[in-house]
Amino acid sequence: MEKTMLDYINTIPDLVKKNLFDPALTDKFIDLYKENGKGLVLVASGSSFNACMSVKYALRDLLGKNVEVFTAHTFKYYELDRFKDDFIVVVSQGGKSTNCIALVDSLVEKNIKMAVLTSNVESEIGKHSDKVFDYGIGNETVGYVTRGYVGLIVFFLNFAINYSKETLSDGFIESLQKDCEQAQIIFDSIVSQAKEIYDKNIKEMLSSKIVHVVSSGDCLGLAREASLKISETTKIPAMYFEAEEYLHGPNLQLTPDYSVAIIDNLDETSDRIKELYKALGLVTDRCYFITGKKDDYKNCIHYDYKNKLSRLIYSIVPFQLFSYYVTNTMKSWDSHPLMEKFDDLIVSKAK
Numbered sequence: 584m585e586k587t588m589l590d591y592i593n594t595i596p597d598l599v600k601k602n603l604f605d606p607a608l609t610d611k612f613i614d615l616y617k618e619n620g621k622g623l624v625l626v627a628s629g630s631s632f633n634a635c636m637s638v639k640y641a642l643r644d645l646l647g648k649n650v651e652v653f654t655a656h657t658f659k660y661y662e663l664d665r666f667k668d669d670f671i672v673v674v675s676q677g678g679k680s681t682n683c684i685a686l687v688d689s690l691v692e693k694n695i696k697m698a699v700l701t702s703n704v705e706s707e708i709g710k711h712s713d714k715v716f717d718y719g720i721g722n723e724t725v726g727y728v729t730r731g732y733v734g735l736i737v738f739f740l741n742f743a744i745n746y747s748k749e750t751l752s753d754g755f756i757e758s759l760q761k762d763c764e765q766a767q768i769i770f771d772s773i774v775s776q777a778k779e780i781y782d783k784n785i786k787e788m789l790s791s792k793i794v795h796v797v798s799s800g801d802c803l804g805l806a807r808e809a810s811l812k813i814s815e816t817t818k819i820p821a822m823y824f825e826a827e828e829y830l831h832g833p834n835l836q837l838t839p840d841y842s843v844a845i846i847d848n849l850d851e852t853s854d855r856i857k858e859l860y861k862a863l864g865l866v867t868d869r870c871y872f873i874t875g876k877k878d879d880y881k882n883c884i885h886y887d888y889k890n891k892l893s894r895l896i897y898s899i900v901p902f903q904l905f906s907y908y909v910t911n912t913m914k915s916w917d918s919h920p921l922m923e924k925f926d927d928l929i930v931s932k933a934k
Contacts, residue, residue, distance in 0.1 A: 588816075588907045591723055591730040592900065596766040598720065598730060599896060602737045603763045608719050609742040612698065615714065616746065619670045619696040622649040625739075626658045627674035628682055630728040633811065634735040635674065636804030637895055645743035645751070655682040659689055671697040676723070676731045678706025679932040687711045700738070702731060707933040727816050729903045732808055736895050758889035769886050769897055776884045777901040780871065781908050784882065787869050788909055791842045794821040796902075797829050797859065798846035801895055806846055809902035816910040818918070826856050837866045846898055847874035849891055873898050 602608055616623075623642065625635035635652045642650045653662055655673070659682070671690055675683040678701040688711055690697045698714040702722060709715045720734035744751065744759070762769065781788055794813050798806040806823040813821035824833050837843075845860045847853050853874075860880060863870050872883045875894055884901050888894065910916055 586724055588725045588727050588729060588903070589911075591725055592903050592907065594730055595733050595896075595900065596770040598734055599737055599766040600763055602719050602734065603741055604744070604760065605719075605741065606745050608738065609745055612700075612716050612742060613746050615698055616670055616742075622651065622666070622669035624658070624666045624669050624671045625650065625652045625674065626655050626671060626683070626686060627652075628655050628680050630732045630808055630811065631674040631676050631735055633804050633808035634732045635739075636807060637801055638736050638739045639804070640801050641892055641895060642739060642743050645740075645747050647747070647750075655680065655686045659686045663689065663693075663695075667693065667695050669696075671695060672700060673697060673708075674700045674718075674735065675706075675708050676702050676720075676728060676735070677932070678703045678708040680708070681931055681933055684708050684711055684933060700735070702734075727812065727906070729812075729899075732899060733896055740892060740895070755890065759892060761889045762893040769888065769893070770900065773884060773886055773897055773900045774904065777904045780882050780884065780901075781905060784869075787842070788905065789912060791817075791819050791869070791909075792840055794819055794842045794844070795829070795833070796821065796823045796844045796846070797826050797856075798823075798848055799826045799852050799856070800848040800850060802846045802848040802898060805895070805898050806844075808899055809844065809846075812899075812902055812906045816906040816916070817913065818915050819909075826852065826859060829859070837863070839867045839869075841867050842869040842871075843867060844871040844873065844902070847872070849875045849894055871901075873901060 623646065627635050632654055639650050639652050651666065673683050673687050684707060687699060687708060691712060698716060699708055699712050700716050700718045701708055702718060702720045704715050704717050718735060718738040720731055723731050796806040796809045803825055810821040810823040813819060843863050845856055847856055860870060860872050870882060872880050874883065874885050875888055877885045886897050
C-alpha cells in the first residue's frame with residue numbers, strides 16, 4: 584500500500600528521537616566542516632530552503648559563526664563570488680533539483696569548498712560531487728515534503744550541537760534531550776489540538792479562498808514552508824509575511840473571507856504578535872495562533888517544551904495536518920490538466 588502524506592507526518596516523533604542526538608549522523612560532516620569552516624552558507628530550494636531559513640539563527644547562535652541562506656538560483660547567479668571563501672552546503676532532498684545540480688557543477692569547477700546533503704546519495708546530484716552526505720530521513724515517496732523538512736532541521740541541530748558541545752551548558756543539552764524523549768507526547772498533543780480546531784472550523788477550512796501566514800525571526804522560514812505546503816496541496820493561494828512588514832500594506836487587503844495564521848517566535852516579539860492576532864480578530868474570524876504557551880485565544884495551538892529550539896521542529900506540524908485534511912477532503916491533490924504541458928516545457932527535476 585502506498586504511503587500518504589499523513590503517514591510521513593506521523594513518523595516525525597520517531598525521526599526526532601532517532602536523529603537529534605545521534606553523533607554518527609553528522610560526525611563525518613563535522614570533520615569536513617572543521618577542515619574548511621569559516622562562515623557557513625546553506626543553499627537549497629523549496630522545502631529544503633525553508634528548513635535552512637528556519638534554522639539559520641539557531642545555527643548562528645550555536646556555532647558562533649556567520650550563517651547565510653540562499654536559494655540555488657540566486658546564489659549561483661548573484662551571490663557566489665561573495666562567499667567563495669566560506670563553506671557551501673547544497674541541499675537537495677531527492678537529489679534531482681536541476682538548479683542545485685547546476686550549482687554543484689559550478690562550485691566543483693571553481694574549486695570552492697562545499698558539500699552536498701541529500702536523502703539519496705545514489706541520486707543524480709550524488710554523481711556531481713565526491714562530498715555527498717545522507718541527512719538521515721530515508722526515501723520520502725510523497726512529493727509534498729513533510730518528514731524531509733523536519734529531518735533537515737534535526738540534522739542541522741545535531742550538527743551544531745555536536746560541533747559546539749564543549750561550549751554548550753549542561754542545562755541546555757538536558758532540556759533539549761528531555762524534549763527529544765517527549766517527542767511523541769508533544770507531537771500527539773499538537774495533532775489532537777489541530778484535529779479539534781479542524782473539526783470545529785471545517786466549513787471555514789474547506790471554503791478558504793486565500794491564506795496569509797505571519798511570523799518573524801526563526802519562524803519566518805516556518806511561515807514560508809506553511810504557505811508552500813498549503814498552496815501546493817490545497818491549491819489555495821497562500822502567502823507568508825514578516826510580522827511588521829505585514830502591517831505596511833499587505834494587511835490592507837484583509838476581509839472577513841481571509842484566513843490568517845500567526846506563529847509566535849517565542850522571543851521579545853511575542854507581545855507584539857499577540858496584539859496582531861487580537862487585531863486580526865476584528866476583521867476575520869478565520870484566525871489561528873501557534874504558540875508555546877497555553878492561552879485562551881480562539882483557535883490556539885500550543886505545545887509544551889523545555890528548550891525553545893523545539894519550536895523549530897514542531898510548529899510546522901499543524902500546517903502539514905491542515906493541508907492534508909483539506910486536500911484529502913476536497914480531493915484537490917491533482918493540478919490543473921494544463922499543468923502537464925507546463926511541466927513538459929519547464930523542467931526542474933532530473934530524470
